[in-house]
Structures are given as structure tokens and as C-alpha cells.
Amino acid sequence: MSRIPAILSVILLSGPLPAQESPKPFVTYPGPVGDYLKRIQQGRQVHSFDASVRFGQWQEKAREALIELTGLQQMEKDLGGFTPKIRLGQAEKNNEPFTRALCSIETEPGVVIPFYLLIPKDANLAQPLPLLLCPHGHDKLGLHSYAGAFKDDKHRKTVLEKKGDIGAQAARRGFVVIAPATRGLAEEVLVPDPKGRHGNRPCRAQLIHCLLGGRTPIAERVWDMQRLLDWAEKHPLIDRTRVAMAGNSGGGVLTAYTAAIDTRIRVAIPSCSFTSVMSAEGFIFHCDCCLVPKLRDWGGWKELGGLVAPRHLLIVHGVKDSLHHKPTVEKLAANIQGIFQVAGAPNHTAHEWGNNGHRFYPSLMWPFIEKGMAERN
Numbered sequence: 001m002s003r004i005p006a007i008l009s010v011i012l013l014s015g016p017l018p019a020q021e022s023p024k025p026f027v028t029y030p031g032p033v034g035d036y037l038k039r040i041q042q043g044r045q046v047h048s049f050d051a052s053v054r055f056g057q058w059q060e061k062a063r064e065a066l067i068e069l070t071g072l073q074q075m076e077k078d079l080g081g082f083t084p085k086i087r088l089g090q091a092e093k094n095n096e097p098f099t100r101a102l103c104s105i106e107t108e109p110g111v112v113i114p115f116y117l118l119i120p121k122d123a124n125l126a127q128p129l130p131l132l133l134c135p136h137g138h139d140k141l142g143l144h145s146y147a148g149a150f151k152d153d154k155h156r157k158t159v160l161e162k163k164g165d166i167g168a169q170a171a172r173r174g175f176v177v178i179a180p181a182t183r184g185l186a187e188e189v190l191v192p193d194p195k196g197r198h199g200n201r202p203c204r205a206q207l208i209h210c211l212l213g214g215r216t217p218i219a220e221r222v223w224d225m226q227r228l229l230d231w232a233e234k235h236p237l238i239d240r241t242r243v244a245m246a247g248n249s250g251g252g253v254l255t256a257y258t259a260a261i262d263t264r265i266r267v268a269i270p271s272c273s274f275t276s277v278m279s280a281e282g283f284i285f286h287c288d289c290c291l292v293p294k295l296r297d298w299g300g301w302k303e304l305g306g307l308v309a310p311r312h313l314l315i316v317h318g319v320k321d322s323l324h325h326k327p328t329v330e331k332l333a334a335n336i337q338g339i340f341q342v343a344g345a346p347n348h349t350a351h352e353w354g355n356n357g358h359r360f361y362p363s364l365m366w367p368f369i370e371k372g373m374a375e376r377n
């Protein structure tokens with residue numbers, strides 16, 4: 001008599017196994033609405049990754065189209081004649097192994113973006129240091145949080161219990177750090193929402209005003225990051241070939257777009273942010289201020305990731321982060337792995353899960369950054 005295979009005995013004892021291929025929906029919509037959303041959000045995906053096209057050629061065309069789509073090209077046209085103005089602040093007295101100064105850069109007429117500049121105290125001109133550019137997300141005190149310049153004990157406690165002082169951590173590890181205000185998110189650079197017309201949400205007000213003017217908050221934020229990079233790459237203490245960028249949440253979205261558009265970013269770590277535009281049901285994952293109209297006619301986050309290759313991209317999420325959907329993230333990460341394979345750099349991307357919620361996972365980040373900085377390609 002043949003033995004009953006183990007799998008069959010489980011079925012006999014406990015009934016049929018659940019279907020494996022359909023993960024739990026992230027949200028549900030009424031049937032006709034769901035069908036409509038999926039249909040209109042599919043888009044034309046003109047620049048969808050195509051392995052049959054020469055890799056560099058696909059990237060060049062996709063990047064050019066993305067620059068136009070975000071409104072960044074419009075900003076380049078409008079602001080081409082403007083010279084950004086840097087104001088360096090006085091370094092404060094502290095007991096840290098780095099100096100910290102609150103500085104600012106005027107990136108377009110009347111738009112002054114504050115940023116912290118952190119420099120290790122043992123920095124010297126003979127050995128320029130790597131740079132970490134770390135823009136924050138939806139935290140009105142964001143640049144202060146990242147730089148470890150706390151307003152009070154409560155602020156310190158809130159940030160440190162999530163290891164959110166990522167800039168201060170980097171400076172202790174020997175990085176020069178620029179921790180800038182993210183336009184529309186930091187208290188210093190908000191677009192007010194008088195009368196609550198846009199839901200009492202300054203970042204949504206920023207989106208609406210931008211769209212009217214032919215640009216997006218993403219373009220404004222990438223523009224600011226690029227003007228900071230222009231300045232940083234001439235700084236004598238900074239090694240322009242070793243630039244990392246990291247941000248959590250909205251700062252991660254900005255990291256993804258900046259790294260896709262600007263090849264000066266060598267290692268990109270978008271934290272708790274790198275996911276598809278939408279879930280299988282049509283739910284849009286990111287905040288309104290991260291919207292790029294017609295993005296689905298261009299492609300999606302798979303293509304954003306592909307534009308970073310063959311540079312270095314670490315996608316990090318938290319298993320308890322309710323803003324994101326694990327199966328969606330894993331499918332996207334696998335697709336991006338495939339693109340890096342085609343680019344000849346399969347080891348330059350990775351995907352990690354932290355064991356907590358919506359926050360940084362420094363212990364997963366630093367080894368990846370250091371490896372990316374050490375490689376000479």
C-alpha cells in the first residue's frame with residue numbers, strides 16, 4: 001500500500017489549502033469603481049523598461065521624458081539665468097565629533113531653503129570626505145530632526161527612539177552632511193493654505209499651485225537638491241564622486257526622483273517610500289504632493305528604479321509600516337532586480353525589511369552605503 005504524501009495528509013486533515021497567488025487586497029473599491037480606476041490608471045507606459053533596447057538608450061530617453069513630465073524642464077527654462085545664493089551660518093558650539101551650522105541657499109528668486117551643514121571635525125583638504133544629502137519627509141521640524149539639532153527634550157526623544165537623526169549619525173561616521181528643508185514640508189518653506197481650501201494641508205496647497213504653474217512639488221524639490229549638489233561638488237572637503245542620498249517617507253520619494261534624474265547620486269536609499277504608484281486595486285500609495293501627472297503614461301516606479309542602475313539603490317521598508325503593502329513592494333523590488341541584471345550590476349540593488357514601522361533602519365543602510373562607496377565603478 002502506498003503512503004499518503006505529507007501534503008495530501010494535511011489537506012485531508014484540514015481541508016483545502018488557501019490559494020497562494022492572490023495576496024490580501026490592500027483596500028477594496030466598489031466593483032465598477034475599481035474597474036474604472038484600474039483602466040484609467042494603467043496608462044500608456046511609453047517608457048516602460050524594454051530589455052530589447054540598448055540600456056543606455058532606454059535610460060536617456062526615459063530620463064529626458066521624466067524631466068519634462070515633472071515640470072523640471074520648465075523650471076530649467078524659467079530659472080536658467082538665476083544664480084543661487086548660499087549663506088553659510090556660524091558653526092554652533094557642541095561636544096559632537098562634527099560641526100553643525102544652519103545655512104541657506106536661495107534656489108529661485110525669493111525661495112530660501114535652509115539646510116544644516118555638518119562637517120567632521122577631523123576633516124582635512126588632503127582627504128575629501130563622502131557626502132550624505134538627506135532630505136526629510138512630512139515632518140515640519142524635519143531638517144532639525146535629521147541634523148540632530150533638537151528643539152527640546154520631547155523632540156529629541158521622538159526622533160532618537162526611531163533613530164531619525166540620520167544626518168548626525170552620518171557625520172559621526174565621517175560624512176559631510178547636508179540636511180536640507182524639503183520644500184512644502186518643512187515649517188520654514190511651507191505654502192500656506194488660507195481658508196483651508198486645500199484640506200488644511202500645505203503640501204497639497206503646494207501641489208495645486210505648482211500644477212497651475214506647469215510644475216510639480218517633485219520638480220521643485222529635485223531642483224533644490226540639484227542646486228545644493230552644484231554647490232557641494234565644488235566644496236573642497238567633499239569628494240564629489242562619493243555622494244549618497246537618503247530620506248524616509250516623503251524624503252525617500254525625493255531621493256528616488258533625484259537619483260533617477262541626477263547621476264551625481266552614487267548611492268540612493270529611499271526608506272519606507274519605494275513602492276508602486278498604486279496597489280493592484282488602484283489605491284495610490286503616496287501623498288498628493290508626490291504626484292506627477294501622467295506618470296503612468298511614462299512608466300512607473302519600476303522605471304524610476306531602473307534609472308538609478310548601474311549606480312546603487314537600496315530599497316528599505318518596515319514590516320509594520322501600514323502605509324505600504326508587502327506583496328506590492330516585493331514584486332516591484334524583483335522587477336528592479338531584473339533591470340539591474342540587464343544593466344550588468346545585479347549586486348548594486350537590494351531590498352531589505354526592517355522589523356518595525358515607518359522609520360529609518362540605519363543598521364541596514366550603512367553597510368550598503370559603505371559597500372557602494374568602496375566600489376570603484
Ligand SMILES: [Zn+2]
Binds near residue numbers: 203250287288290
Ligand atoms: Zn504631502
